[in-house]
Amino acid sequence: MATSANPTRDDFAKMLDEQLGGAADEGFEGRVVKGTITAIENDKAVIDVGLKSEGRVALREFARGEDEHGLKVGDEVEVYVDRVENADGEAMLSRDRARREAAWDKLENEFGEGKRVEGVIFGRVKGGFTVDLDGAVAFLPGSQVDIRPVRDVAPLMDVPQPFQILKMDRRRGNIVVSRRAVLEETRAEQRSELIEKLSEGQVIDGVVKNITDYGAFVDLGGIDGLLHVTDMSYKRVNHPSEVINIGDTVTVQIIRINQETQRISLGMKQLESDPWEGAAVKYPVGAKLNGTVTNITEYGAFVELEPGIEGLVHVSEMSWTKKNVHPGKIVSTSQEVEVMVLEVDSDKRRISLGLKQAQQNPWEAFAEKHPVGTQVEGEVKNATEFGLFIGLDGDVDGMVHMSDIAWGISGEDALALHRKGEEVSAVVLDVDVEKERISLGMKQLERGAPAAGVAASGDSLRRGQVVTVSVLEVRDGGLEVQAGEDGATGFIKRSDLGRDRDEQRPDRFQVGQKVDAMVTGFDRSKKPNFSIKARQLAEEKEAVEQYGSSDSGASLGDILGEALKNR
Numbered sequence: 001m002a003t004s005a006n007p008t009r010d011d012f013a014k015m016l017d018e019q020l021g022g023a024a025d026e027g028f029e030g031r032v033v034k035g036t037i038t039a040i041e042n043d044k045a046v047i048d049v050g051l052k053s054e055g056r057v058a059l060r061e062f063a064r065g066e067d068e069h070g071l072k073v074g075d076e077v078e079v080y081v082d083r084v085e086n087a088d089g090e091a092m093l094s095r096d097r098a099r100r101e102a103a104w105d106k107l108e109n110e111f112g113e114g115k116r117v118e119g120v121i122f123g124r125v126k127g128g129f130t131v132d133l134d135g136a137v138a139f140l141p142g143s144q145v146d147i148r149p150v151r152d153v154a155p156l157m158d159v160p161q162p163f164q165i166l167k168m169d170r171r172r173g174n175i176v177v178s179r180r181a182v183l184e185e186t187r188a189e190q191r192s193e194l195i196e197k198l199s200e201g202q203v204i205d206g207v208v209k210n211i212t213d214y215g216a217f218v219d220l221g222g223i224d225g226l227l228h229v230t231d232m233s234y235k236r237v238n239h240p241s242e243v244i245n246i247g248d249t250v251t252v253q254i255i256r257i258n259q260e261t262q263r264i265s266l267g268m269k270q271l272e273s274d275p276w277e278g279a280a281v282k283y284p285v286g287a288k289l290n291g292t293v294t295n296i297t298e299y300g301a302f303v304e305l306e307p308g309i310e311g312l313v314h315v316s317e318m319s320w321t322k323k324n325v326h327p328g329k330i331v332s333t334s335q336e337v338e339v340m341v342l343e344v345d346s347d348k349r350r351i352s353l354g355l356k357q358a359q360q361n362p363w364e365a366f367a368e369k370h371p372v373g374t375q376v377e378g379e380v381k382n383a384t385e386f387g388l389f390i391g392l393d394g395d396v397d398g399m400v401h402m403s404d405i406a407w408g409i410s411g412e413d414a415l416a417l418h419r420k421g422e423e424v425s426a427v428v429l430d431v432d433v434e435k436e437r438i439s440l441g442m443k444q445l446e447r448g449a450p451a452a453g454v455a456a457s458g459d460s461l462r463r464g465q466v467v468t469v470s471v472l473e474v475r476d477g478g479l480e481v482q483a484g485e486d487g488a489t490g491f492i493k494r495s496d497l498g499r500d501r502d503e504q505r506p507d508r509f510q511v512g513q514k515v516d517a518m519v520t521g522f523d524r525s526k527k528p529n530f531s532i533k534a535r536q537l538a539e540e541k542e543a544v545e546q547y548g549s550s551d552s553g554a555s556l557g558d559i560l561g562e563a564l565k566n567r
Helices: 009-026 093-115 180-197 362-369 410-413 533-549 556-565
Strands: 033-043 044-049 057-058 076-083 092-094 116-125 129-135 136-141 161-169 172-178 203-212 216-221 224-228 249-258 263-267 288-297 300-306 307-312 336-345 350-354 375-383 389-390 397-402 425-430 436-441 466-475 478-483 489-493 514-522 526-532
Touching: 009 076, 009 161, 033 093, 044 076, 057 076, 076 410, 093 116, 093 161, 093 478, 116 136, 129 172, 129 288, 180 336, 224 249, 224 307, 224 556, 362 397, 362 425, 375 397, 389 425, 397 425, 514 533, 526 533
Parallel strands: 136 172, 224 263, 307 350, 397 436, 489 526
Antiparallel strands: 033 044, 033 076, 044 057, 076 092, 116 129, 116 161, 129 136, 161 172, 203 216, 203 249, 216 224, 249 263, 288 300, 288 336, 300 307, 336 350, 375 389, 375 425, 389 397, 425 436, 466 478, 466 514, 478 489, 514 526
């Protein structure tokens, strides 16, 4: 009898098992599937996931923390199929792995949407900490724990809290999270809310949180503001710690709010009365005041006239006699000084002061005490090519021109007779207070020497007088001459050496040569000024008046010739 062509039920089951069974079972591996608890034996749950054989999962994998697993037969659970069949013929299942896979799916979605995730810090590793993100383990770098360095992380351990995923790689199983990013975002939100409640000009109390060299940070109740050192007080503040301390409660005014950077500038001095109001009236120009030196710089010294009001004494206004000296060598910090107000600019909050103006001008004092003709003594401070500088009373110097050192010798030879540090005597010839110059003479003290302005005959020289002078020195600018043998010395300027340009050459004269010149005046030291040109013009005028007339027909040459012949 022939066999039927239709397969039996057993044949169909066998064929299905051969064609699909093994492949279907293998398709379960590496997947999260749902299964049913068929039994609970000791510390394991027996789970049927639809494979040939059931699998066993430790009950502890279903527990969360100290909570009981709470499972019973018939409950449906999700597990991860690691292998379809092990050596014992059972399916290898994992609840922990299923939870991790589910967690990764969820985290990838939240990471893509930029959402925060919740986790628990549960361990320490090199460079940071481990965080449980509902089954997935992430790394929390130490720098991402908080906004500021945290010394003790224990209070943050095992506490559910939000994190921000910075990066994740499922293939490598890496997740990096940040707690700091969440805090900064939360802080920014809080700052925005607080800033909306604040306004410029508002007066508010705060607590000093931190102090730096340039100011202090004040906590205004969740948001910090900067109190700059220049806004702490109208008076000079060298360091903020001079005014406030950390922990102090201070009343401040909001000066400025930058909405873009969310920075707040604070001030304390704005709550005080401004000492500069009415400063121009209170400190008029020319007033002498007492103050305290608060700061010294290379260009001057600052003097406090009252708290909040400081003036600058420029280095040029510090001393009458000490030039190009550092201010620190004239005054010292905290020194009480008397100053004079030179200028006030209330708009720029500047007052210019003078230290030397509060003292008597030493040249005025010298002139009062030592009038012209007074004999003085002093030390030769310096010798130059044109004279000697002598140190005098009042810390001033006087100069002896080389022509006033000695009689009968040249200026160069006279200079060679003296050296630096030598004590000498001299007579005051002139004091120019405005130019701060004192002219002295040494030869005028020699026995038998004539006084300045006296001729050899003993008669006083007068303007317009013609005298015979001897050339003492030939210079580019003219001649140094002496009236008579031992008379007064004076000077003939280059332009006074003759009427014609050819005659106005000093090199046509020699030392010792005698010439006639007219006295044209006297300088401040009573030294006469001579002019050959003036003598020539006077002689021409005299000759014309004496010998010339409108109808004589005589020429100017004839007149001068006749005048010279009759001299």
